Amino acid sequence: MLFFAQIVAMFVTLLVLLGIAGFLVFAERRVLGLLQNRLGPNRLGPLGVGQALADALKLLCKEDFVPPFASGLLYRTAPILVAFSALAGFAVLPLAPGISWAGDWEIGLLLILALSSLHVYGVFLGGWSSNNKFALYGAIRAVAQLISYELPMGLALLALVLLAGSLALQGLGAAGQPVPLIVYQPLGFLIFFIAGIAETQRLPFDLAEAESELVAGYHTEYGGMRFGYFFLGEYLGLVLIAALISLLYLGAWSGPWLPGWLWMLLKTGFVIGIFFWLRASLPRPRYDQLLHWGWNALLPLAILNLLLTAIAAALWGTL
Amino acid sequence: MCKKGIVPTRCAMAEVFYLDGEAIPFRAGQNVLEAVLAHRQESSIPYFCFHPAMGSLGACRQCGVMVYPHDGKHPPRLTMACLLPASRDLQLGRAEAKVQHEHQLISELLMRNHPHDCPICDEGGQCHLQNMTVASGHAYREYEPEKRRYQSQELGPLIRQEMNRCITCYRCVRFYQDLAGGEDFGVFGSRDRVFFGRLEDGPLESPLAGNLAEVCPTGVFTDKVYHQDYLRPWDLEESAGICPHCSIGCNTRPGAARGRLRRVRQRSHGEINPHFLCDRGRYGFRYVAAEDRPRQAQAGGRRQDVDSVLDRLAARLAEGRSAFLGSPREDLDSNLALFALARVLDAPFAAFFEPWEEAKAREILALPHPPAPARISAYAEILVIGAVDRVAPTLPLFLRAAHDRGAAISLLRCLPSPLTALAGEDRLLPPADLLDAAWDWLGQRHHRPFLLLIDSESVGPELLHLLRREIGTWPDGSGILPVYRQGNLPGASFYAVDGHASRLRTALAGHDYDHLLALGQDPQEMDGPWWRSHGDIDLSLIDHRRSLSWDDAWLTLPCAALSERPGLYYNGEGRLQAAAVAYTPAREERHWRSELGPFPLAAGGALREELLPSPVELCRALAERLGLSERWQERLRFHRDFLLRSEPRPGDPGVFLPAELRARFRLHSAPPPRATDQGWSVCRFSHYSEEELANGARELHSLAPASAAWIAPGQQEARQVRLRAADGTSRTLPLRELPDMAAKVLAIPRAELVFLGLRPGDGVDPEWLD
């Protein structure tokens, strides 16, 4: 019975997550509008909320078209892989102490890092199987970008793990009580934040789908709900990274008056808002500049950060 | 020819002078402007009053160039290019600021009284003044007085005058008086009141008046007929055409747009029509838009679709009791197609319905290569027989040029003629006496080559026969140029003049043949009495004009007009020329909502072609229905290949009927001379605008006088005259006096002559009525 209830609850969680992703698309457009003197979509429903539903419906109703030149199986699986890897990460993400599907897994952080790497497989397979030069370029960019930013990200987290002495997400969250870890790790936070944007291929680092150069990048040939999966994956990844940032650096569920899970949600929302803000403000860098920063700036900084943390930990001990 | 930019000294061919450093070759006697115009299409020197046919006047002062003297002592000076003889190594400047300023000033002066009405002016888009003003850079007027204003005249249905636009270049009056010999148009007044026009309103009398629209460098004289269907010239599609309205075969440039033929302009052919086109050629094209032009096939006077009419016609032809009649005004291929059909059916075929006309065609074919019209002016002695100016109105231009060069022109005529002023010898004779007079003229000793210009409509075959028999004894270079109103007489009659007409008549008069299929000809319009006495013959017509028998004919098939199909025409000198399709008749249409009217073509709408079949297509369809398609094609190809050794394309100068093909017609015996009595005789009266096709051109035909019998003044007090045909029918015609015509001659329009079965020169017994 409990098992059955859990299945239902998981299903509900999934639906909620998908709903959040859909809502975020709308929310992003509204926020961008606000930041750019515009209004954004405001016609459907109160404040235009219905737009999210309309978009989803539209995507669902579109023809499921596989280009004749694409390699079918990979082409079909790639978007699912993307959506899956993003969704699976939420299994280990704690909303508050004890609120998480996978419980307090010791290797929760590792799992999330692994899943986020898996995400790029979907992207790459999609670009590869499309048999389209723009898609392939986009996919190659995504892979190279991921490799370049995975390293500083890992190193930044390593410093955190060093401080907290735990790989478990709940443990890491607990380490941020009462003082958020950003206080100890400002540099690490910055590195993780930047790498996180790159990881999720958000603007300004969305070079894998830079429409001015690559039409639509890796999902050039996709349409309908398959494209929708990519979209879902992207926005769920965004939520995941934002949640991780708030969990790891911003003190997770700590906060006065309100219950912890709400604090967690609020902080995640805040980080997502910052992501939107960045998107509205910053232009896209050149691809070589992106890699240059990743390897020549972010990676040495991350190593430096780890070194400093290690020294500090050796001198004053861990948390 | 030197190419532009190549160092001129390398060019040994021609002598050159230099304009802005560019070498320009010239021939001796050319002036600078002529040489520049001959060198390239667009002159870099602006000009107005100069015209290649009229030469230089130096009146407009527009064509100034800077002349640099060779001696180095004198300063350079500004000279009019049209008055400056081209000489070797002359150094001229055009592109320099001073000259350009001068051009600008002259433009400004010329525009001083010119209205700003280009938008409502028909000349806009093809206006020499517009082009030159833009080219000279004059854009803004600094002096804006009130402009001079005239009362324009109403100059008839063809030409419109808007005198306010005049820049007094005098081109019109130079053309009209000096070249065309017109007497009813002149230049009045002096100073800035100079007025070009007639004494009072009224249509211009010269048959060349239409050229004023082309001669005028701006919009004083514009084409009224074009104005009815006006579309800017840049929207017109122009093609290479051949005028089908007389034997000269002038080259034309029809302009069409949106499925309508809108105007015809002249296209220069150095041998035929170097500069000008007559009004029949210019305005005769409107027959394609005649209100009564047949567009529906009929059987027994009732409308039927083409296929069922063709079915019935084919069934009738299969009976083997049909004869065929071609037409000298139809193009070569149409005639050959019908001829080939007649041959495969083994049926009688003729190009003429009248043996008399056929004999004349035979004599025309038998003539040795006649000179080209433009060569007329090179002859020193010319004998003109008949009213050539009425038949081929451009000929007086060449005769006038010959006269100006000192040629002796003799004129034998029975009708008044504008050539009287040019003729040294001018004899007014009844038509029957023309032969004797011509014989007398030949009897005078002529040492230089001479030319006989014969209006073959007013003479009989015997005159042509006797005269051309003598050619061998004439000085080398002498020749006969016959003129007539059929556009393709040699081409139509080549296979059909060995007594074919007589045989056709005999066949139809007997019991074996009771059906005649006629293309572009109506036997009733060829010989009235004969046709009336053979009323039991069924007639099928293929034509693009509503001829006399159209509504009574057994079957009628409308076909495409000459300008709606390509064609080959042999002109009077035996020159084969090709005409391109001038236009495809069409109606604008749109598909989605008919009540909103046609969808604009320019906006992506469609034209629905309203095609009528060409005679060749009709013949092919008949051959297919008869199951003779292959044999017909074979025949057609055989006759065609024999006649067309080389086939010209539209725009080509043309190829000649080979001499050996003409030679076979020389062996004929003399046609029997007609008995002449000393009483009244008839001659053919015609107006320049008259021609079977051009009669359908409403605007042009409105100038033709009403049908009447014309006699010399003071011969009869009667008001009317009644003439009887051999079969007893009669015609009563109003009697009109015509000054300066032969005595004891009744001049009668062709339709009446045919109705009565009379030929020019026949004696008549007129019955005078009050």
Added chain:
Amino acid sequence: MSSPTSTAESVPTTLLSRLQQVVEHAGSHPEAAVCDLLRILQAEHGWIDDERLQLVARLCGISPVRVEELCTFYPLVLREDPGRHVLRICDSIACHLAGAPGLLRMAVAQSGVPLGQSNGHYSVLPHVCLGLCERAPAAFVDGKNTVAPLSAEALRQLLQGWERES
């Protein structure tokens, strides 16, 4: 060419025969007589109307257009009825400086019609140089006499005289 109008009633036979004599005098070039004919006809009638134009054309064997070209070109041939008298006041440069414009204005004011038009009795025309520059302003009366210099008073009296005459 418009149809020739009958001139039998307007031109007396004596005059016609005189004109024919002039034409005969021109010999083989009758058109050379056209100026003389116009001069004679204008002296007799005061101006050249359409009938006389046609008559001249017929006598000289040229088209009326040619005659009209000539008539309208020369200022001394009048194609409109000028009234009984014609006063031509020279307005070329010497006379202009000596006051011809004032005289012309005066004449217009007195006759009551614009220059070149007749008030029924007479008309006043400006004219190109009369060759009397030394006695400017000069005038030419009725195509016969010259008055030079023409004072304003003389002009007034002249015109008044003509008006009284009628």
Added chain:
Amino acid sequence: MRLWHGLLASLWTTLRQLRRRDTLQYPEQQPKLGERWRGRPILTRDPDGEERCVACELCSAVCPTHCIALEGADRPNGRRFAQSFRINFARCIYCGLCEEACPTVAIQLSPEFAFAKTERGDFVYHKEALLIDGTGKHPEYRYYDHAGVRTQALPEPRNCDPRSNLP
């Protein structure tokens, strides 16, 4: 340092826009269009109420999309007018060259810009739909005042008459 400055400056710039809104809620709020707005071309009349168009065909000649088609005719008083005048707005790109080419200021671009049809053929506007009862941007202009041609035959004393007695 410049990089950071640039990043922060751009973030600040976008943040400052939070309060401003340039978007109009279009169908409810109507935009205020400028005088020289290039919307749908119209045909105007002169101050006397006569059609200004004289069918010179310059607009159709200059139109880069060939969307204008017209044919002229003469009125009984000799004035030229457009017998038919059609513009296919499915093709028109509102470049305004026709207005610039028009010598009689007949064709003018109006501020009307929003028109949608369900059928392509309905975009073809005929003269009745194009002609307005007004003078448009040039209220005083009459082409015939400037043309220098009287199309009506008015014998005036000022007309040049070569037969006049004046020298």
